[in-house]
Amino acid sequence: xxxxxxxxxxxxxxxxxxxxxxxxxxxxxxxxxxxxxxxxxxxxxxxxxxxxxxxxxxxxxxxxxxxxxxxxxxxxxxxxxxxxxxxxxxxxxxxxxxxxxxxxxxxxxxxxxxxxxxxxxxxxxxxxxxxxxxxxxx
Numbered sequence: 572x573x574x575x576x577x578x579x580x581x582x583x584x585x586x587x588x589x590x591x592x593x594x595x596x597x598x599x600x601x602x603x604x605x606x607x608x609x610x611x612x613x614x615x616x617x618x619x620x621x622x623x624x625x626x627x628x629x630x631x632x633x634x635x636x637x638x639x640x641x642x643x644x645x646x647x648x649x650x651x652x653x654x655x656x657x658x659x660x661x662x663x664x665x666x667x668x669x670x671x672x673x674x675x676x677x678x679x680x681x682x683x684x685x686x687x688x689x690x691x692x693x694x695x696x697x698x699x700x701x702x703x704x705x706x707x708x709x
Contacts, residue, residue: 597685597702602678615707620673622708623681624650626701627668627692634695635668641691647672667701673708 609617625647629635635652643649650669657664676684685703692700 596689597682599678599682602681602685606678609705617705618675620675620708622671622673622706623676624669624671624704624706625684625688626703627688627698628655628701629666629668629695629698630663631697632666634698635666638691638695638698639668639670642670676705 606617609615615621625642627635627638632652632654639649639652647670650671652666652668655665655667681703685700689700692698
């Protein structure tokens with residue numbers, strides 16, 4: 572989780588928030604800012620291969636298992652599917668899928684990847700593409 576904490580700290584330090592897609596596409600300007608902050612505030616080589624994590628949520632674990640199978644067949648590695656703690660006792664349970672892949676991304680390619688993953692999630696009734704994180708490859 573160190574990579575996510577560092578990324579979120581960088582984004583938050585410039586007045587942003589977590590880099591999450593939620594229901595709206597991540598704006599290109601936010602990606603530009605994220606890349607600039609990583610380049611300026613970390614020793615990471617953001618212009619090289621990095622470990623990119625991608626997240627999906629759903630109240631239905633079986634939907635996440637289906638989308639996971641599709642992502643793994645396209646070269647992503649499964650990190651895990653886990654149940655999230657509800658925000659309140661009345662809230663329904665939510666599941667989180669985390670996949671990752673070592674790859675080179677630019678602002679343009681990451682913007683396109685987010686669009687692609689949002690479209691993929693929209694093919695499943697209750698799945699939402701929830702954003703990404705990044706860190707140096709292990």
